[in-house]
Amino acid sequence: MAQHSSKGARFQAVTANRLSDGEVVYLTPDNQWAETFAAADITDGPEAGDALLARALPADFELHVLEPYLFEVLQDASHFKPASVREIIRAAGPTVRLDLGKQADAKRES
Amino acid sequence: MYRYDEFDHQLVGERVKQFRGQVERRVSGELSEDAFKPLRLMNGVYLQLHAYMLRVAIPYGTLSSKQLRMQAHIARKYDRGYGHFTTRQNIQFNWPALNKIPDLLEELATVEMHAIQTSGNCIRNVTSDQYAAxxxxxxxxxxxxxxxxxxxxxxxxxxxxxxxxxxxxxxxxxxxxxxxxxxxxxxxxxxxxxxxxxxxxxxxxxxxxxxxxxxxxxxxxxxxxxxxxxxxxxxxxxxxxxxxxxxxxxxxxxxxxxxxxxxxxxxxxxxxxxxxxxxxxxxxxxxxxxxxxFASPEFETLPASSDVLEAAKTRDADFARWVRANVVAHKQDGYAIVNISLKPIGGVPGDASDVQMEAVADLAERYSFDEIRVTHEQNLVLPHIRLHDLKTVYDALHAHDLATANLGLISDTIACPGLDYCNLANARSIPLAQEISERFADLDRQYDIGELKIKISGCINACGHHHVGHIGILGVDKKGTEFYQISLGGSADENASIGKITGRAFTEETIVDAIETVVTTYTDVREGGERFIDTYRRVGLDPFKERLYAE
Missing domain, CATH: 3.30.413.10 (Sulfite Reductase Hemoprotein, domain 1)
Known part of the structure; x- marks a missing residue:
C-alpha cells in the first residue's frame, strides 16, 4: 500500500473507501465510519496513530470498508485539514467537477 | 460491424451471472477483499479515489449508435451523467455503486459489449485506426x-x-x-x-x-x-x-x-x-x-466536391474553420471523415455527457451509416459523412458544444484522469489541460502554432502518453505537493520517438507559463512550414532549455 503519512507526522487520521459504493469514509472517535473529514478521529503523535490504525483493522470492518490507511493531517489555526493534495481531493471531490462528490453534498446541505 | 454469435452471447451472459454471484458473496462477507479484488479487476471494476470505476471495452474503437446510446443510458442510470473516453479507446464510468454493477453489465450485454479483460494481467482491448475503412x-x-x-x-x-x-x-x-x-x-x-x-x-x-x-x-x-x-x-x-x-x-x-x-x-x-x-x-x-x-457501406456515387458545402463555408467562417481543422478527406468521392473534438476550451479532455453521447449517436444513425469511432487521442469520429451533410452535422454538433475546431492543435490535449480521480496519480492532469486550452483559446493563434500534441500524465504509468507528446507533461509528487516535469520531442506516429526531459520540474503556478515559453521558442526559431516536431528535431532540446531555465 502506498504511504500516505510521513514518519514525522504529528497529527493523523484513518480513511478508507466504503465497500458498497466506494465513498471516502473516516474513522470516528466512536469507531464508526463517517463520510466527512470533520467527523474523523485525529490523533496526536506516532504511537497514537498506530493505535488508531489498529482500531480500523478488525476483520468485521472488512464487511464495510476497503483498505484503511493513516494519512497526515495539519493543524491550521484552530482547525485540521489533510496535508496532501490527494487527501484534500478525497475529502472534497474532483477539483474539475465541483458539482460532484462531498463538496457538492456540502453545498446542497448548506 | 461485427455482431455477436451465440457463443459470444453465452460467454458474456455467463460472465455477468458469475460476477453477480461474486459481488453478492463479497457483500455478505463470504469473500474477503483479497479474494474479491482480482475478480472485480477481471471485470473492469477498479477502486478510485472517490468511488469505483468501471472500464468498458470498445473493441478497436468502433461503436454503433445503439451502443453509444447505451453508454448514455448507463451514464444517466448508474453514474453521474457522463463518461470518459480513454487513450485505449475505452469508456470509463467514475461513480458506479458496486452492487449495481451486475445490473449495469447485464444491460451493457444487450448491446454486445462488456468490461471483460479491461484490467488485470491479460490481453486487453485491441485498439486500431479510427479512420479504418x-x-x-x-x-x-x-x-x-x-x-x-x-x-x-x-x-x-x-x-x-x-x-x-x-x-x-x-x-x-x-x-x-x-x-x-x-x-x-x-x-x-x-x-x-x-x-x-x-x-x-x-x-x-x-x-x-x-x-x-x-x-x-x-x-x-x-x-x-x-x-x-x-x-x-x-x-x-x-x-x-x-x-x-x-x-x-x-x-x-x-x-x-x-x-x-x-x-x-x-x-x-x-x-x-x-x-x-x-x-x-x-x-x-x-x-x-x-x-x-466489415463490408463497406453502400456509398452513393457523388461528385468529389459539393456546391452546398462550398456555399456554407463562404457564409459561415466558423464552419469553414471547423472543416479545415476537423474534417479529413474520405476514400470515397463526396464523403468526408468528421472528427468530433472532446476538448472544448476549458473542458475535461475525453468527457462526454449523456446528452452529448445521444446527440452523436443520432447523427451517426442518420448520416454516418450508424458508425462512431473512438480515438486514442480521446476524440470521436463520424467516419462516413456526405460532403453536403457536413453543415447540418456541424450545426447539430455545435448545439451540443461538440464543434470545437481544434483537432491536432495545442488545445487538443490528451490527459489522463489524474489526481482528480485516480488512485495511482501523483498530480492532477485535467486542470492543466484546461488551463493550457484557455491560455491558447484563440483559434487563430492555435492555427498559427500548427500541429502540436500536448500529452499529460498524472504519474509515471503514463496513461496520458506524456512520453510521446510533442510536449509531454508528467505530474510528480513532492511531499504531497504537485510539480510538473516537461519533456519535448516525443511522437506516437510512424516516426515514433520518446521525449526528452527538459530539466527540473515546474510548480502548478508556473507550468502553463513554461509551456507558453516552449511554444514561443518554437515560433521564434521555426523555419518555413515547420511543425513543432520538425523544429525540435532540427534544433534539439537546448534552445528550449535555455529559455525555460534562464535566470
Missing amino acids: AIDGEVEDPRIISEIIRQWSTFHPEFTYLPRKFKIAVTGHDNDRAAIKLHDIGIVIKQNELGDVGYEIHVGGGQGRTPLIAKKMADFVPKAQLLAYLEAVMRVYNMLGRRDNSYKARIKIMVHETGEVEMRRLIEAEFAKIDASQMLAVPPAEIDRISAY
Missing part, C-alpha cells in the same frame, strides 16, 4: 484482424495470468494513428510484391516507467499464420517474462534485456512448433465470414 491508402480494414485477435485472446486459458498486462494495436495504413510502436505488440498490415496481404509485427513497445519503442520482429507474417505467430510471442513472454518485479514485467523489458536477435530466435522457434501443428491456422472461410461484418 474510411481513409484512402489502406491495405485492408484493420478491424477484421482486430476482431479475429479479440476472439482468440478473449478468455484464452493460457494467457489469463501473464506476468503483466498486454496491449495489441493494429493499423492498415502507413500513417500510424494507432501508436503501434508503443504497444506490447503492434501490427502493420502490409501487401507484398505478389499482392498477398500479411503482417509486419513490432514487439516490446510501451510507455510507463521505462518507455521503449517496439522492435520489428517480423517483416511479413502471412495471413493464415498470424494467430500462430501471436501465440508464439505470447508463449515466449509468458514462460520467460519476469514475475519478480512488476516494474520489469512487461514484454518491453524482456525484449530489451534478452536482445532483439535472441528474442526473434525464441519467437521463431516457438512459431515453427505452433505453425507445424496447424492448430491456429485461421481458415479462409472464417476470415471471409468475419470480413463480411
Whole structure:
C-alpha cells in the first residue's frame, strides 16, 4: 500500500473507501465510519496513530470498508485539514467537477 | 460491424451471472477483499479515489449508435451523467455503486459489449485506426484482424495470468494513428510484391516507467499464420517474462534485456512448433465470414466536391474553420471523415455527457451509416459523412458544444484522469489541460502554432502518453505537493520517438507559463512550414532549455 503519512507526522487520521459504493469514509472517535473529514478521529503523535490504525483493522470492518490507511493531517489555526493534495481531493471531490462528490453534498446541505 | 454469435452471447451472459454471484458473496462477507479484488479487476471494476470505476471495452474503437446510446443510458442510470473516453479507446464510468454493477453489465450485454479483460494481467482491448475503412491508402480494414485477435485472446486459458498486462494495436495504413510502436505488440498490415496481404509485427513497445519503442520482429507474417505467430510471442513472454518485479514485467523489458536477435530466435522457434501443428491456422472461410461484418457501406456515387458545402463555408467562417481543422478527406468521392473534438476550451479532455453521447449517436444513425469511432487521442469520429451533410452535422454538433475546431492543435490535449480521480496519480492532469486550452483559446493563434500534441500524465504509468507528446507533461509528487516535469520531442506516429526531459520540474503556478515559453521558442526559431516536431528535431532540446531555465 502506498504511504500516505510521513514518519514525522504529528497529527493523523484513518480513511478508507466504503465497500458498497466506494465513498471516502473516516474513522470516528466512536469507531464508526463517517463520510466527512470533520467527523474523523485525529490523533496526536506516532504511537497514537498506530493505535488508531489498529482500531480500523478488525476483520468485521472488512464487511464495510476497503483498505484503511493513516494519512497526515495539519493543524491550521484552530482547525485540521489533510496535508496532501490527494487527501484534500478525497475529502472534497474532483477539483474539475465541483458539482460532484462531498463538496457538492456540502453545498446542497448548506 | 461485427455482431455477436451465440457463443459470444453465452460467454458474456455467463460472465455477468458469475460476477453477480461474486459481488453478492463479497457483500455478505463470504469473500474477503483479497479474494474479491482480482475478480472485480477481471471485470473492469477498479477502486478510485472517490468511488469505483468501471472500464468498458470498445473493441478497436468502433461503436454503433445503439451502443453509444447505451453508454448514455448507463451514464444517466448508474453514474453521474457522463463518461470518459480513454487513450485505449475505452469508456470509463467514475461513480458506479458496486452492487449495481451486475445490473449495469447485464444491460451493457444487450448491446454486445462488456468490461471483460479491461484490467488485470491479460490481453486487453485491441485498439486500431479510427479512420479504418474510411481513409484512402489502406491495405485492408484493420478491424477484421482486430476482431479475429479479440476472439482468440478473449478468455484464452493460457494467457489469463501473464506476468503483466498486454496491449495489441493494429493499423492498415502507413500513417500510424494507432501508436503501434508503443504497444506490447503492434501490427502493420502490409501487401507484398505478389499482392498477398500479411503482417509486419513490432514487439516490446510501451510507455510507463521505462518507455521503449517496439522492435520489428517480423517483416511479413502471412495471413493464415498470424494467430500462430501471436501465440508464439505470447508463449515466449509468458514462460520467460519476469514475475519478480512488476516494474520489469512487461514484454518491453524482456525484449530489451534478452536482445532483439535472441528474442526473434525464441519467437521463431516457438512459431515453427505452433505453425507445424496447424492448430491456429485461421481458415479462409472464417476470415471471409468475419470480413463480411466489415463490408463497406453502400456509398452513393457523388461528385468529389459539393456546391452546398462550398456555399456554407463562404457564409459561415466558423464552419469553414471547423472543416479545415476537423474534417479529413474520405476514400470515397463526396464523403468526408468528421472528427468530433472532446476538448472544448476549458473542458475535461475525453468527457462526454449523456446528452452529448445521444446527440452523436443520432447523427451517426442518420448520416454516418450508424458508425462512431473512438480515438486514442480521446476524440470521436463520424467516419462516413456526405460532403453536403457536413453543415447540418456541424450545426447539430455545435448545439451540443461538440464543434470545437481544434483537432491536432495545442488545445487538443490528451490527459489522463489524474489526481482528480485516480488512485495511482501523483498530480492532477485535467486542470492543466484546461488551463493550457484557455491560455491558447484563440483559434487563430492555435492555427498559427500548427500541429502540436500536448500529452499529460498524472504519474509515471503514463496513461496520458506524456512520453510521446510533442510536449509531454508528467505530474510528480513532492511531499504531497504537485510539480510538473516537461519533456519535448516525443511522437506516437510512424516516426515514433520518446521525449526528452527538459530539466527540473515546474510548480502548478508556473507550468502553463513554461509551456507558453516552449511554444514561443518554437515560433521564434521555426523555419518555413515547420511543425513543432520538425523544429525540435532540427534544433534539439537546448534552445528550449535555455529559455525555460534562464535566470
